[in-house]
Amino acid sequence: MTAQIVDRESATSERKWRRRSLWSLVLLIPLSLAIESYDSVKALLGDSDLFPRRVAWGESARFGGSDWKLTDLRGAFGMSNLPPDSVPVLADFKVKIGDPDLQNRWLGCKVMLIDKDGRRWSPTSIVSLKATDNVQTCISAIFSGAKSGDTLNLRETFLVPKEATKSVRPAVGLASERPHFLLFQLEKD
Amino acid sequence: MMRKLANIVLLLVAVSLCYGLQLSKPHHGDLIGPIPARGKLGDTVVGRGFEIRAEKVEFARKLKADRFGDSKVLTTGGIWAVVTVEFAARAQSTTVAVASWRGPTGLTYDQTERLSFTDGLLPVAIDPGLPKKARLIFELRPDEASDAVVLVSEKLMSALDSQAEIWLGPVAIGPDGLPPGTVDTLDMTQPI
Numbered sequence: 001m002t003a004q005i006v007d008r009e010s011a012t013s014e015r016k017w018r019r020r021s022l023w024s025l026v027l028l029i030p031l032s033l034a035i036e037s038y039d040s041v042k043a044l045l046g047d048s049d050l051f052p053r054r055v056a057w058g059e060s061a062r063f064g065g066s067d068w069k070l071t072d073l074r075g076a077f078g079m080s081n082l083p084p085d086s087v088p089v090l091a092d093f094k095v096k097i098g099d100p101d102l103q104n105r106w107l108g109c110k111v112m113l114i115d116k117d118g119r120r121w122s123p124t125s126i127v128s129l130k131a132t133d134n135v136q137t138c139i140s141a142i143f144s145g146a147k148s149g150d151t152l153n154l155r156e157t158f159l160v161p162k163e164a165t166k167s168v169r170p171a172v173g174l175a176s177e178r179p180h181f182l183l184f185q186l187e188k189d
Numbered sequence: 190m191m192r193k194l195a196n197i198v199l200l201l202v203a204v205s206l207c208y209g210l211q212l213s214k215p216h217h218g219d220l221i222g223p224i225p226a227r228g229k230l231g232d233t234v235v236g237r238g239f240e241i242r243a244e245k246v247e248f249a250r251k252l253k254a255d256r257f258g259d260s261k262v263l264t265t266g267g268i269w270a271v272v273t274v275e276f277a278a279r280a281q282s283t284t285v286a287v288a289s290w291r292g293p294t295g296l297t298y299d300q301t302e303r304l305s306f307t308d309g310l311l312p313v314a315i316d317p318g319l320p321k322k323a324r325l326i327f328e329l330r331p332d333e334a335s336d337a338v339v340l341v342s343e344k345l346m347s348a349l350d351s352q353a354e355i356w357l358g359p360v361a362i363g364p365d366g367l368p369p370g371t372v373d374t375l376d377m378t379q380p381i
Binding site: 083085112118119120121122124125158163 | 282
């Protein structure tokens, strides 16, 4: 008699634990997937420019420890020896250095142009226009030894198809700020 | 007795099923290898980061190339195969750096590095909306010319990224062992 009661009790508790275990899987499986993929997701986010932070025309934005401002975006029409229907585009920035540790904060610096369809252009090496001595690129600025409070003039040159020139906007991405990046608006926006 | 027999049959079925699964299991290298985007000569083959269209294939015994202003003729023990292609970037600027020629027997030839200073060779930087022509140059055995596939990818280790596979079609081999259209010298100094 007693043995039967014990049997019945252990059967109910077994069933209870079985149910608990099954329900805990609902939590544990997504949790283990999340832990497993954490590093990969982190690497993916740290490597891609995903979320734009819009910067209105004429304003500057704190990014990678410095204040970034777009000063000019213009096409250099009428150049020869270029692929058909392509236009060189120059993007000029003024950057006021805050944190002078550019070799860490500006690592992986990437300036690009993004059009209305989301297409992205990287700086070109086909076109090289003469610039004054104090104009640098983002990468060369990293090694310029700029101090806090200095203002740097950065210029990047792109080659874009003529149809895209109207809708392209300059953008800047830095490894220390990814997945966020700056997307500069123009005066007409 | 019947039950024992049924169990043995069931066991055998399970064993053969497991063996079949093991045999048909894709190799690790295939699982994480490049993802093929296939097409033939003249087709636009669309990969993840770039598009490519092979326009023509030419064969030659010698190549003429410029090196630091000097004209140089490059000979070969086999033949030169020159594939003229047009690239286009898709969503963002990228660089296409790697091409190889896979012959009918599976022998694979990397693009030559003997003309490293000539214009229009890989690696080429490509931008969205700005198609660009390039030449893929291979040095190969004449019997690897027919039914070849040209493999093009952005990087050498294109794991889980697309690789264009362009089938170039059959090429007749003449009595001299060369494809009939083989020219003596192709001038690589000419614009593409």
